[in-house]
Amino acid sequence: MSLLGHYAVDYLIRPLPKYHRGSRVGAGAAILVVFYLLITIVITTYLRLLYNVSRDPGLLPRASPPTKEETATEPSDRRHRRNGCRPTPQQTEKSTSSDEDVEGGLGHNAEGGAFPLDTSGLEKFYTKDVFVCQDDGRPLYCSTCCNYKPDRAHHCREVDRCVRKMDHFCPWVGGVVSETSFKFFIQFVFYILIFCAFSLIICATFTAEIKRETGGANVHLAIGIGLSSLFGLFGLGMTLSSVQLAMLNLTTIENLNRRSAVWTLAIRVPSHMLSRLNPESRWAPTFRTITYPLPPAPLNPEAAGEYQPPGEQHVFAILQTLPGENPFDLGSSFRNLQQVLGYSVLDWFLPLKQSPCAERKNTESFFELGPVVSRLKKEAGLNPA
Numbered sequence: 001m002s003l004l005g006h007y008a009v010d011y012l013i014r015p016l017p018k019y020h021r022g023s024r025v026g027a028g029a030a031i032l033v034v035f036y037l038l039i040t041i042v043i044t045t046y047l048r049l050l051y052n053v054s055r056d057p058g059l060l061p062r063a064s065p066p067t068k069e070e071t072a073t074e075p076s077d078r079r080h081r082r083n084g085c086r087p088t089p090q091q092t093e094k095s096t097s098s099d100e101d102v103e104g105g106l107g108h109n110a111e112g113g114a115f116p117l118d119t120s121g122l123e124k125f126y127t128k129d130v131f132v133c134q135d136d137g138r139p140l141y142c143s144t145c146c147n148y149k150p151d152r153a154h155h156c157r158e159v160d161r162c163v164r165k166m167d168h169f170c171p172w173v174g175g176v177v178s179e180t181s182f183k184f185f186i187q188f189v190f191y192i193l194i195f196c197a198f199s200l201i202i203c204a205t206f207t208a209e210i211k212r213e214t215g216g217a218n219v220h221l222a223i224g225i226g227l228s229s230l231f232g233l234f235g236l237g238m239t240l241s242s243v244q245l246a247m248l249n250l251t252t253i254e255n256l257n258r259r260s261a262v263w264t265l266a267i268r269v270p271s272h273m274l275s276r277l278n279p280e281s282r283w284a285p286t287f288r289t290i291t292y293p294l295p296p297a298p299l300n301p302e303a304a305g306e307y308q309p310p311g312e313q314h315v316f317a318i319l320q321t322l323p324g325e326n327p328f329d330l331g332s333s334f335r336n337l338q339q340v341l342g343y344s345v346l347d348w349f350l351p352l353k354q355s356p357c358a359e360r361k362n363t364e365s366f367f368e369l370g371p372v373v374s375r376l377k378k379e380a381g382l383n384p385a
């Protein structure tokens with residue numbers, strides 16, 4: 001692509017004798033300035049993307065697998081459900097291939113019944129007001145990492161870890177594009193597109209002019225047109241698809257079955273309504289509930305039913321969206337884009353600040369929630385005080 005700079009000098013600023021033209025310093029200088037400006041921003045966004053992918057990819061910690069003693073004291077029914085945390089190669093393959101069910105809260109959780117022996121690590125879920133859960137109200141669980149998964153986390157087989165709001169594994173940067181790097185990925189492919197479009201226009205203009213004046217063609221410019229078109233089309237496709245996903249507030253993985261996905265959510269029952277859940281109350285709730293903290297394991301099912309957790313109770317309604325609804329869609333494409341790109345024009349175009357959705361300032365849920373959740377609350381009668 002330095003071809004363009006070379007021609008700006010040899011053709012416009014100090015034209016070679018074969019072109020039979022006068023010097024056009026202004027046009028040549030302008031092309032050189034724009035060219036180096038664009039190449040600088042392409043390289044900068046690529047380096048920013050590379051930095052975030054390698055230094056802060058949003059990997060979730062792996063927990064230690066249970067000891068032999070723990071496994072031995074585990075009730076057989078629970079051992080069966082848990083799927084094991086020390087996976088054999090076959091089990092690893094099974095858990096990975098079933099990730100589409102468990103991951104992303106996409107509904108039916110065929111493998112979603114898996115859960116660990118102890119209940120540690122649940123505090124960061126039940127201290128929120130809403131989180132994605134399995135059908136029984138427990139958070140989604142990764143049996144490979146032996147850990148609960150925050151909303152929208154996905155197990156990536158390439159890095160063998162769960163990744164927060166994973167989008168895809170990108171061979172171009174050798175890592176996972178996720179909530180910490182999706183913004184810079186969009187910026188990178190967008191600037192690739194702009195750079196290629198600029199190169200294509202200039203190469204095509206030079207070619208047309210040379211052909212008109214000399215009747216010949218320039219093989220280097222023809223190669224420039226070919227390369228600019230090829231990479232430009234790649235940039236265009238990637239930019240359009242990435243921006244569309246950001247506008248819908250979806251990841252590439254969530255987009256795979258977005259039209260049929262059903263999200264199961266645990267939504268906190270407001271404290272002033274807890275007394276109404278009493279069986280003697282006249283209110284008949286339309287939903288199942290789960291109360292945290294959960295009883296410590298191992299505990300037989302009868303004892304678990306009578307278990308009264310010490311201290312504050314956190315009661316959640318277990319509700320499901322309709323197929324194709326996205327609880328993270330904020331109801332406006334612009335607001336969804338802001339969650340990824342930022343709140344100012346500078347944020348949108350410069351690879352400096354982190355995405356707002358990766359800052360995790362929202363204490364009520366892992367990600368900001370949209371009108372779908374408001375509607376579910378209203379329909380279930382979970383009115384705020």
Ligand SMILES: [Zn+2]
Pocket residue numbers: 142143144145146154155156160161162
């Ligand atoms: Zn995992």
